[in-house]
Amino acid sequence: MDAQKLQLLALALFSLFLLAKSFVPANNFLLNCGSNANASLYNRVFIADSARPSSVSLSAERSVSLTDENQSPDSRVLYRTARVFTAESSYGFNIKENGTGTHLVRLHFSPFRAQNFNLASAKFNVLANGFLLLRGFSAYNMVLKEFLLKIDGQVLEIMFSPLGDSGFAFVSAIEVFSAPKDFIIDDGARLVNGDGIESYKNLTSQVLETVHRVNVGGLKLTPFNDSLWRTWIPDVGFLVFESAAKKAATTHVPNYQNGGATREIAPDNVYMTAQEMNRDNSTLNGIFNITWDFPVGSLGAPHLVRLHFCDFVSPALNQLYFNVYINDYSAYRDLDLSMLAVHVLSSPVYLDFVVDSDDSGVIRVSVGPSDLSTPSKINAILNGAEIMRLVNPIGLHANSKKKNTWILVGLIVGGFVICCLAAAGVLLMFKCKKKRAKPPRRVESAGWTPLRVYGGSSYSRMSEGTATTSPGPNGSLKIPFVDIQAATNNFDKSLIIGMGGFGMVYKGVLKDNTKVAVKRGVPGSRQGLPEFQTEITVFSKIRHRHLVSLVGYCDEQSEMILVYEYMENGPLKNHLYGLKHPPLSWKQRLEICIGSARGLHYLHTGSAQGIIHRDIKSTNILLDENFVAKVADFGLSRSGPCINETHVSTGVKGSFGYLDPEYFRRQQLTDKSDVYSFGVVLFEVLCARPAVDPLLAREQVNLAEWAMQWQTKGMLGKIIDPNLVGQIKHSCLKKYGETAEKCLADYGVDRPTMGDVLWNLEHALRLQESGTEEPCEDGNMNGMDYYATPSITTSGPSGNAGAEKDDPTGSSDMTTDQIFSQLMTNEGR
Numbered sequence: 001m002d003a004q005k006l007q008l009l010a011l012a013l014f015s016l017f018l019l020a021k022s023f024v025p026a027n028n029f030l031l032n033c034g035s036n037a038n039a040s041l042y043n044r045v046f047i048a049d050s051a052r053p054s055s056v057s058l059s060a061e062r063s064v065s066l067t068d069e070n071q072s073p074d075s076r077v078l079y080r081t082a083r084v085f086t087a088e089s090s091y092g093f094n095i096k097e098n099g100t101g102t103h104l105v106r107l108h109f110s111p112f113r114a115q116n117f118n119l120a121s122a123k124f125n126v127l128a129n130g131f132l133l134l135r136g137f138s139a140y141n142m143v144l145k146e147f148l149l150k151i152d153g154q155v156l157e158i159m160f161s162p163l164g165d166s167g168f169a170f171v172s173a174i175e176v177f178s179a180p181k182d183f184i185i186d187d188g189a190r191l192v193n194g195d196g197i198e199s200y201k202n203l204t205s206q207v208l209e210t211v212h213r214v215n216v217g218g219l220k221l222t223p224f225n226d227s228l229w230r231t232w233i234p235d236v237g238f239l240v241f242e243s244a245a246k247k248a249a250t251t252h253v254p255n256y257q258n259g260g261a262t263r264e265i266a267p268d269n270v271y272m273t274a275q276e277m278n279r280d281n282s283t284l285n286g287i288f289n290i291t292w293d294f295p296v297g298s299l300g301a302p303h304l305v306r307l308h309f310c311d312f313v314s315p316a317l318n319q320l321y322f323n324v325y326i327n328d329y330s331a332y333r334d335l336d337l338s339m340l341a342v343h344v345l346s347s348p349v350y351l352d353f354v355v356d357s358d359d360s361g362v363i364r365v366s367v368g369p370s371d372l373s374t375p376s377k378i379n380a381i382l383n384g385a386e387i388m389r390l391v392n393p394i395g396l397h398a399n400s401k402k403k404n405t406w407i408l409v410g411l412i413v414g415g416f417v418i419c420c421l422a423a424a425g426v427l428l429m430f431k432c433k434k435k436r437a438k439p440p441r442r443v444e445s446a447g448w449t450p451l452r453v454y455g456g457s458s459y460s461r462m463s464e465g466t467a468t469t470s471p472g473p474n475g476s477l478k479i480p481f482v483d484i485q486a487a488t489n490n491f492d493k494s495l496i497i498g499m500g501g502f503g504m505v506y507k508g509v510l511k512d513n514t515k516v517a518v519k520r521g522v523p524g525s526r527q528g529l530p531e532f533q534t535e536i537t538v539f540s541k542i543r544h545r546h547l548v549s550l551v552g553y554c555d556e557q558s559e560m561i562l563v564y565e566y567m568e569n570g571p572l573k574n575h576l577y578g579l580k581h582p583p584l585s586w587k588q589r590l591e592i593c594i595g596s597a598r599g600l601h602y603l604h605t606g607s608a609q610g611i612i613h614r615d616i617k618s619t620n621i622l623l624d625e626n627f628v629a630k631v632a633d634f635g636l637s638r639s640g641p642c643i644n645e646t647h648v649s650t651g652v653k654g655s656f657g658y659l660d661p662e663y664f665r666r667q668q669l670t671d672k673s674d675v676y677s678f679g680v681v682l683f684e685v686l687c688a689r690p691a692v693d694p695l696l697a698r699e700q701v702n703l704a705e706w707a708m709q710w711q712t713k714g715m716l717g718k719i720i721d722p723n724l725v726g727q728i729k730h731s732c733l734k735k736y737g738e739t740a741e742k743c744l745a746d747y748g749v750d751r752p753t754m755g756d757v758l759w760n761l762e763h764a765l766r767l768q769e770s771g772t773e774e775p776c777e778d779g780n781m782n783g784m785d786y787y788a789t790p791s792i793t794t795s796g797p798s799g800n801a802g803a804e805k806d807d808p809t810g811s812s813d814m815t816t817d818q819i820f821s822q823l824m825t826n827e828g829r
């Protein structure tokens with residue numbers, strides 16, 4: 001079976017698994033009001049009101065069960081009856097203790113005339129646990145009202161209160177059921193008010209009323225098609241300029257791995273259709289917005305706008321950048337879905353915003369190209385939109401302190417995007433030149449065992465994961481937020497030592513005087529949550545002298561904070577070029593390479609699981625006060641493939657200039673992808689220049705390609721760091737160059753394992769340290785015993801692979817190439 005079949009099979013199994021595990025609410029009440037017969041609607045049974053279970057109570061002084069005698073036979077059975085209240089009355093629903101939290105409440109009203117009642121003339125209020133849901137409400141036609149509300153106690157009371165004019169109220173059917181976990185989260189929504197972008201606090205305490213639920217670019221979806229029995233309507237009626245938009249659709253099931261959305265957030269069908277910019281229309285000038293106006297009826301009232309995205313229109317990652325506007329305010333600049341979806345295409349993402357409706361009673365949503373778009377890639381998409389009214393708004397304009405954070409994050413993300421664009425251009429330039437002589441080959445299994453890095457495939461399941469994966473007994477790595485505040489002088493800006501996609505890194509000192517590096521995710525942002533989870537999961541399982549250790553973490557409230565041991569000398573990169581550090585000696589550099597190879601080798605083989613780092617680069621190798629190298633930043637790490645699989649198939653991640661070309665081509669991840677990146681680091685250490693330097697002459701931009709040209713010519717010595725000239729022994733450089741070269745082999749199968757690399761680097765160090773400069777190119781190669789048993793079992797901190805058996809005086813005519821190929825065939829990789 002080849003890799004693709006395997007993938008398909010896995011996908012099929014996964015879909016089956018999902019179907020079998022469709023959402024089951026903890027609390028689920030469906031009531032056919034005023035009836036003594038069960039009725040079914042969309043395969044769900046609404047229990048007869050008269051036979052309601054003991055968990056549902058009715059306190060009605062005066063109420064009437066009304067049946068419509070005149071209805072045509074095809075009308076829905078559910079709506080043939082209603083309960084009429086002629087005085088204030090209520091239903092009570094007993095909520096299971098473990099099922100409290102956000103619930104969906106749906107009230108069905110289907111008016112008819114019977115006995116003395118014309119239900120369309122009823123006028124009444126509806127309250128839920130004291131919140132006024134509907135005020136002065138009348139239903140002239142069939143109406144379905146949906147609310148989302150948090151239930152804290154054990155009872156939900158829905159009260160109907162007739163108003164004087166009519167003197168009675170009615171209801172046809174009621175649904176009350178638990179929403180999926182984290183369906184609404186407290187800090188997840190951005191406040192859009194033209195005044196900067198802040199996060200909206202306390203969203204779960206809001207009662208929300210659904211106003212619109214729209215499947216953008218798609219068809220109407222009925223409750224049959226939705227695990228929460230929602231109806232989604234097409235967007236066409238809301239488009240301001242229909243000709244600006246073009247429908248797009250995919251047949252591929254969305255990849256729910258990384259984006260934060262789940263099938264419960266919105267069903268597949270929502271994410272499989274979209275509107276994109278209609279760039280075919282030549283009368284439009286190429287740069288325009290797609291705009292939808294959603295009427296909301298209430299002026300100046302706050303609404304939750306939930307937008308759904310899934311980028312299946314881009315051929316590759318980081319090509320689509322667009323802006324989102326709500327009511328003409330900028331809501332999200334330079335949105336790069338591949339960043340939010342943690343670098344995977346076709347991954348559903350949703351974003352929540354809170355905004356006031358404007359004076360015309362509409363919410364206007366626009367998407368349009370960002371300045372970052374390359375002219376040929378200009379586009380903007382939207383897959384779905386939900387508009388919900390905040391029924392009991394509180395504190396909408398209260399908080400304004402977080403503005404600066406968002407702007408700062410915007411700057412960081414923006415800067416990163418620009419770098420990526422530049423790098424992508426460079427990479428493409430070089431990819432075009434690259435020959436593809438060999439057919440792709442598969443890397444056979446190396447005994448990887450699976451590790452579930454994520455608690456699940458979605459935001460909600462991830463946060464469950466937090467609880468279950470908290471490391472150590474009693475979550476001993478958890479650090480209280482107050483302690484972290486104290487350690488960092490309340491996140492004092494002067495203590496910032498770095499920043500990244502995840503957030504700021506601060507230097508800090510814990511109560512016990514341990515120096516630490518504190519990495520704080522943007523509070524309230526879902527972005528980075530998978531990295532956060534991964535980091536905790538991965539780190540809690542491994543300890544190694546050459547891996548930066550996790551001291552603790554904090555997930556209180558919406559914080560995502562990781563605390564690491566402090567590395568006095570910072571990233572290796574800073575000691576190679578750019579900054580004003582004294583140059584490292586060649587021996588120091590070799591030892592750093594050996595240390596990081598050891599750390600990486602341990603990741604691959606040493607712990608119970610094979611872990612692929614997937615973002616090896618000189619900024620992720622940190623140096624402690626003694627210049628001991630430690631590998632850091634496991635945010636992108638993945639477990640290796642399962643025993644019976646050969647690779648982890650996943651979106652391309654990693655950093656340009658270090659990216660395994662095979663991984664890039666085939667999006668298949670093996671431990672050999674790390675080996676490739678490590679090879680780039682080896683050249684970086686030797687040449688003291690960045691992996692990609694766009695300012696250099698074209699043939700020099702990409703270090704891997706440039707160094708390989710010199711290496712194959714046997715003239716690597718020409719491009720080494722000038723500070724190293726005269727320091728490196730010939731034999732050592734030769735060994736080092738060959739090792740780096742092997743790492744950069746086009747195909748993973750041709751690359752050595754990290755164990756081999758480690759062993760060869762140690763050999764290079766011994767060549768450097770051995771007393772005599774070897775005169776002969778090949779003569780002192782050790783031959784078979786030397787290579788046949790590389791001590792790749794060594795993984796402990798004190799291990800020194802191969803040191804004991806090595807005696808570099810053996811005699812063999814074998815060249816390194818022969819030896820490596822021998823290794824390959826022997827071990828059948």
Ligand SMILES: *[C@@H]1O[C@H](CO)[C@@H](O)[C@H](O)[C@H]1NC(C)=O
Nearest residue numbers: 036037038045046047048051
């Ligand atoms: C209605 O459905 C409930 C639950 O499925 C069942 O227990 C009850 O017997 C049904 N009642 C009638 C009248 O069919």
Ligand SMILES: *[C@@H]1O[C@H](CO)[C@@H](O)[C@H](O)[C@H]1NC(C)=O
Nearest residue numbers: 024025026027096097098099
């Ligand atoms: C909720 O609690 C009930 C009894 O207390 C138990 O039977 C049920 O399994 C619990 N459900 C969940 C989802 O924990």
Ligand SMILES: *[C@@H]1O[C@H](CO)[C@@H](O)[C@H](O)[C@H]1NC(C)=O
Nearest residue numbers: 201202203204205206394395
């Ligand atoms: C959130 O809202 C609830 C209910 O209105 C209130 O009790 C709580 O203090 C609020 N929390 C914050 C952080 O504002």
Ligand SMILES: *[C@@H]1O[C@H](CO)[C@@H](O)[C@H](O)[C@H]1NC(C)=O
Nearest residue numbers: 219220221222223224225269
């Ligand atoms: C929605 O469900 C109905 C009934 O099962 C089905 O006929 C229809 O094709 C579905 N629509 C989509 C878009 O899947």
Ligand SMILES: *[C@@H]1O[C@H](CO)[C@@H](O)[C@H](O)[C@H]1NC(C)=O
Nearest residue numbers: 241243244278281282283284
């Ligand atoms: C192109 O756009 C113009 C202006 O919006 C519109 O009138 C025209 O119908 C569009 N043509 C097509 C083919 O969509």
Ligand SMILES: *[C@@H]1O[C@H](CO)[C@@H](O)[C@H](O)[C@H]1NC(C)=O
Nearest residue numbers: 287288289325328329366368
């Ligand atoms: C898109 O809409 C926003 C908000 O109304 C506006 O500021 C921007 O100029 C529009 N962009 C284009 C290209 O029309």
